[in-house]
Amino acid sequence: MNREKRQSLRRQLIVRMLAMMLPLFILLWAIAYFSSQYFINAAFDRSLMRRTFALADRVEVLHGRIQVDLPVAARELLVFDQEDLLFHSITSPDGRVVEGERDMPRLPARKPIRPGQLIVYDGVKDGAKVRVAAFALSLKGTSASGAALVQVGETLTRRSVLAGRATLAIVIPMLLMTLTAAVAIAFGVGRGLEPVSRLRDRLSARQAFDLSPVPLEGTPAELRPFLDEINSLLQRLSEAVEAQSRFVADAAHQLRTPIAGIRTQAEAALASARHEDAQHALARIARSTQTMGDLVQKLLILARVDAAENTLRLIRLDGAAVMRAVAREWAPQALAKGVEMGFEMKGGEAWLRGDAQLLREMLANLIDNALRYGGTRIALTVCGSEQGVTWLVADNGPGIPEPQRAAVFAPFHRLSAGVGGAGLGLTIVQRIAHLHGAAVSLEAGKGGTGLVASVKFPPA
Amino acid sequence: MCQTFGMKILLVEDDPTLGEAVMLAARQAGFAVDWSQDGVQAENALAGYAYDAMLLDLGLPRREGLQVLRNLRKRGATLPVMILTARDTVEDRVRGLDAGADDYLLKPFALDELLARLRALLRRAHGVADTQIRIGRLNFDSVKRQASMGEAPLVLSAREMEVLEILLHHAGRVTAKEAIADRLTGWDDGVGENAVEVYIHRLRRKLEGSGVAIRTLRGLGYLLETER
Numbered sequence: 112m113n114r115e116k117r118q119s120l121r122r123q124l125i126v127r128m129l130a131m132m133l134p135l136f137i138l139l140w141a142i143a144y145f146s147s148q149y150f151i152n153a154a155f156d157r158s159l160m161r162r163t164f165a166l167a168d169r170v171e172v173l174h175g176r177i178q179v180d181l182p183v184a185a186r187e188l189l190v191f192d193q194e195d196l197l198f199h200s201i202t203s204p205d206g207r208v209v210e211g212e213r214d215m216p217r218l219p220a221r222k223p224i225r226p227g228q229l230i231v232y233d234g235v236k237d238g239a240k241v242r243v244a245a246f247a248l249s250l251k252g253t254s255a256s257g258a259a260l261v262q263v264g265e266t267l268t269r270r271s272v273l274a275g276r277a278t279l280a281i282v283i284p285m286l287l288m289t290l291t292a293a294v295a296i297a298f299g300v301g302r303g304l305e306p307v308s309r310l311r312d313r314l315s316a317r318q319a320f321d322l323s324p325v326p327l328e329g330t331p332a333e334l335r336p337f338l339d340e341i342n343s344l345l346q347r348l349s350e351a352v353e354a355q356s357r358f359v360a361d362a363a364h365q366l367r368t369p370i371a372g373i374r375t376q377a378e379a380a381l382a383s384a385r386h387e388d389a390q391h392a393l394a395r396i397a398r399s400t401q402t403m404g405d406l407v408q409k410l411l412i413l414a415r416v417d418a419a420e421n422t423l424r425l426i427r428l429d430g431a432a433v434m435r436a437v438a439r440e441w442a443p444q445a446l447a448k449g450v451e452m453g454f455e456m457k458g459g460e461a462w463l464r465g466d467a468q469l470l471r472e473m474l475a476n477l478i479d480n481a482l483r484y485g486g487t488r489i490a491l492t493v494c495g496s497e498q499g500v501t502w503l504v505a506d507n508g509p510g511i512p513e514p515q516r517a518a519v520f521a522p523f524h525r526l527s528a529g530v531g532g533a534g535l536g537l538t539i540v541q542r543i544a545h546l547h548g549a550a551v552s553l554e555a556g557k558g559g560t561g562l563v564a565s566v567k568f569p570p571a
Numbered sequence: 572m573c574q575t576f577g578m579k580i581l582l583v584e585d586d587p588t589l590g591e592a593v594m595l596a597a598r599q600a601g602f603a604v605d606w607s608q609d610g611v612q613a614e615n616a617l618a619g620y621a622y623d624a625m626l627l628d629l630g631l632p633r634r635e636g637l638q639v640l641r642n643l644r645k646r647g648a649t650l651p652v653m654i655l656t657a658r659d660t661v662e663d664r665v666r667g668l669d670a671g672a673d674d675y676l677l678k679p680f681a682l683d684e685l686l687a688r689l690r691a692l693l694r695r696a697h698g699v700a701d702t703q704i705r706i707g708r709l710n711f712d713s714v715k716r717q718a719s720m721g722e723a724p725l726v727l728s729a730r731e732m733e734v735l736e737i738l739l740h741h742a743g744r745v746t747a748k749e750a751i752a753d754r755l756t757g758w759d760d761g762v763g764e765n766a767v768e769v770y771i772h773r774l775r776r777k778l779e780g781s782g783v784a785i786r787t788l789r790g791l792g793y794l795l796e797t798e799r
Contacts, residue, residue, distance in 0.1 A: 367657035368630075371679035372588030378682040379596040404679040411659070435791065439745035442788050446796065454790030468661070491790075 121300040125293050132289050140282050147277030148270075155270050156231045156242065159263055162189065163229065163244040166199055167261040172250050177203045177259060179210040189263070196266045198236070204250065204257035215262050216243055226258040239266050306330050310338075322349035323421060349421060360414040363407045370407065374400035409535040412472055416542050423466055423546055427571055430461035430500040431493045437474040438491050445482055445489060452478075454491045461495035462571040465547050473543040474502070476536040477564050481506040486561065499570040507561040516553045540566075578693060579603040579620070583613040583636065584628045584655065589678075593626065593655075596682050597689075610634025617643060622650055624693055626685075629656045629667070637670045644671035651692040655680070704739045707782025707797050711739055720781045727777065730755060734770045738785065738795045747792040 166189065171178050179201055181189075189199050200211035216234025224230055226249040234241050243264035250259055306329060314325065324342040327335065377397040384390045438454045445452045481489045485506030492503040511519060518524055520541050523534040537551075544551045549568045556563050580597065584590035585608050597604045605620070607613035610631040617625070617639075625643075629636035640652060653674040654667045664675050673695075674688055704711040710719045716732060718725040727735065737751055751767045771793060775785050786794045 364657050367678040368586045368589060371655075371657075372586050372592065374679045375589055375592035375596065375682055379592045379599070382596070382599060382682075400679060401681075415660075435747075439747070439791050442745045442791055443743055443794060443796075446786065446794065452788060452791070454788075456790070 120304065121297055124296050124300055128292065128296060129289075132292075136282075136285065136289065139285055140278065143278045143281040144274065147281070148274040151270055151273050151277065152242075155265075156244070159231060159242060159244040159265060160229060162199075163246045163261055163263040166201070166263055167246050167248045170201060170248055170250075170259060170261065177201070177209050177250065181210065192265070192269075194268045194272070196239070196241075197264070199261075199263045202260040202262070204259055209259070211262075212264075215264065216241060218245055218260075224260075234264070236264065236266075241266050242270070303331070307334065310334070321420070322346075322352065353418065353421075356414040356417040360411055360418075363411040363414065366407045367404070370400050370404050374404065406535065409539060412539055413535060413542065416469065416472075416539065416546070419466070419469060420546065423469075425464040425466060425547065427462055428465050428467055428470070430463045430465075430495070430502065430568065431456050433465075433467060433470050434474060434491055434493050434502060437471050437478065441475070441478045441482075445478075448482060450482060450485070450487055450489055452489045452491070454493075456493055456495075458495040461493045461500045463500040463547075463568040464571050465568070469543045469546065473540050473566070474504070476540050477504040477566075480536050480564075481508070481562075484508055484562075497570065500568045502566040502568075503563055504565075505556050505561060505563040507556065510555055510560060510562040511553060513555070519553070520551075540564075577603070578623045579605070580689070581613065581616055581620075581622045581625045582606045583608075583610075583625065583631065583639070585609060585631050586628075593682075593685070596686065600686050602689075608632075610636065610639045613639050614642065617648070624651045624653070624689060624696070626689070627652055627654050627672070629654060629658060637666065640667075640670045640672060649696075651696045653689060653692060655685075704742075706739070706742060706795070709778070709781045709783045711735065720778075725777060725781075727774075731770055731774050731777070734767070735774055738793060742795050745788060745792045745794050750792070 165185075166181075169180050169185070171180060190197050198212045198215075200213065200215045201209045202215075203209050214236070216232075216236050218224060219230075219232050222230070224245060224247045226247045229244060229246045231242065231244045234243050241264050243262055246261040247258040248261050250257075310325070310330060322345050324345055325338055327338060330338060374397055377393045377400065381390060381393040381397060384393055435454055438452060442452045478489065478491075481504055485508035488507045490503075490505045492505070494501040494503070520537045522538045524537075525534040541551050544566055547568060549566050551564065551566050554563050554565070555561070578601075580602050582590060582594055582597070582604055584593065584606070587608075590606055590608065594604045594606050605616055605622070607616050611633045613625075613627075613631070614634065616622075627636050627640060631639070636654070636656075640654075643650075643652070651673045652671065653676060654672045655676050655678060656663070656667070657678045659677045667675050673692055676685060676688060704713070708721050709725075711717075713736060718727055718732065718735060733755060734751055737754055738746055748764050748767050751770075752764050755767070771785055771787075778785065782798050784796055784798050786796050788794060
């Protein structure tokens with residue numbers, strides 16, 4: 112779980128994007144904050160300057176004395192504001208405060224103010240930061256030479272409120288954009304990876320022996336190298352599997368001629384042997400080679416079933432016709448052994464999808480088993496229904512005890528000695544059924560006697 | 572029993588154990604046998620003597636069995652050829668029969684089956700089988716359209732005769748009821764499967780004591796068998 116999280120492409124992309132966005136975001140915030148402060152200061156300073164000039168206009172020299180003609184309304188305007196604290200003062204050239212506040216923040220020491228000049232500076236008043244405009248007003252007609260100092264100041268509440276709002280107005284859209292990008296990535300990665308999950312579904316639905324290449328259509332270009340590798344691995348794997356089943360087939364093949372030699376020699380000698388012991392031994396040899404031949408034949412069929420796995424083409428077949436044909440083929444052999452064979456159709460039409468040759472092989476093995484281990488009757492039934500076709504091969508023999516029924520599908524498992532089976536019949540049956548998506552099961556017959564092998568096909 | 576006296580066959584088999592056993596068994600059964608162990612030797616033997624039949628292995632040294640067979644048929648020789656082989660796919664069989672083989676037997680085989688099939692091949696080659704059929708005490712002549720039990724002629728209607736002929740031609744194999752109905756419809760109109768049952772029933776009665784019985788296999792059809 113943990114590892115899976117760490118390796119999530121979506122998570123990685125989002126984390127990386129956010130990691131890149133964060134410093135950028137902080138930088139932007141700083142730029143927004145300082146630039147909005149700069150522009151707001153400029154605007155507010157201009158208004159501060161205007162008020163300073165307006166106040167300076169009110170300064171007159173009467174009889175050598177500085178007088179300020181400030182109407183009440185104008186004074187109010189200089190003092191009153193909803194948010195900020197306003198204050199002003201006028202100082203005569205000799206340093207006497209003529210009007211307003213006595214305790215003004217000090218002028219910056221470094222730059223002496225020249226007459227006719229206006230400067231704006233930062234200061235502190237009553238513990239609060241303030242901004243002050245100072246104008247050196249040249250006066251005519253006074254005894255004192257120099258300039259009167261006109262100062263207007265204000266606290267910074269509105270400025271900082273506005274600067275904060277301006278910053279937010281820039282930062283909030285930016286924040287929204289970042290979040291949108293993260294959501295888009297999360298969603299986009301999901302959409303982008305959709306072909307991958309489709310691919311995964313297709314791969315996990317595969318049959319164990321399906322080694323055909325993964326189709327490349329509709330897969331994103333980024334996955335191609337990866338898929339090419341998978342396909343080349345599958346290719347090598349299927350070549351190895353093929354080589355192995357070819358080897359089994361070749362080996363089985365090569366065994367046939369020597370087995371035929373032994374069997375034919377034994378049978379030929381049996382016909383002319385005079386001694387009873389020799390006859391007995393020869394009969395045994397002949398029977399053993401027959402079993403051996405049977406085994407080789409079944410190994411070959413298994414190898415062929417393996418090889419058919421990749422090239423299998425299932426076509427629509429009449430399940431009743433296939434079963435009837437195999438039954439007709441085997442009936443004479445069964446009768447010769449004293450076993451009666453019957454065929455019956457139940458339900459509707461019995462269409463199924465399959466490979467006729469393999470299906471015949473499967474039925475032949477089921478009938479062969481019934482003949483070897485069964486009793487005196489073999490009943491073949493085909494049941495057609497909406498849910499698919501079912502084949503039943505029933506015999507009235509001793510049956511198989513319930514606990515042993517699962518084990519008989521394993522290769523080389525045999526129930527009793529002396530019947531000459533190869534122990535591969537049901538393995539072949541199951542492999543072929545598997546190729547057809549069909550289920551094989553063994554049950555006791557009616558009344559608990561005999562054995563019924565059923566093969567249930569999916570609907571055609 | 573078919574006469575095998577004087578019949579000479581060529582056995583082509585490179586496996587010494589198998590070849591020797593087949594040769595011995597065929598000799599015991601009354602055939603004269605020559606044995607070649609490779610393709611070239613076989614062609615030389617075929618050029619030097621007119622054999623009645625050939626038993627041919629496919630995987631041979633020096634020249635492939637199928638090549639020997641093709642060369643033989645190219646020269647216009649018509650002797651029956653039975654292939655003895657370890658190759659058993661459908662394609663292998665088709666290739667063998669296309670090359671001109673008359674029968675195909677898969678190794679390992681039972682000697683009895685080999686000899687029975689060899690006799691059948693020779694009978695067919697000498698044109699006996701198609702006109703006269705004999706099973707148990709029953710004789711059937713498909714040219715004269717006559718059947719007899721021992722010496723006594725068997726009185727059958729035309730349709731009963733037709734049904735019997737179909738069954739005899741399929742002797743040892745199961746004949747579907749529909750197949751019989753189809754054949755009868757060919758020269759008579761609308762014979763249902765129920766009618767077939769009636770003819771079978773009558774035939775069965777008439778064949779009593781002939782040593783031949785018609786067995787009904789439920790859902791499959793009929794099988795002609797020799798009574799034991």
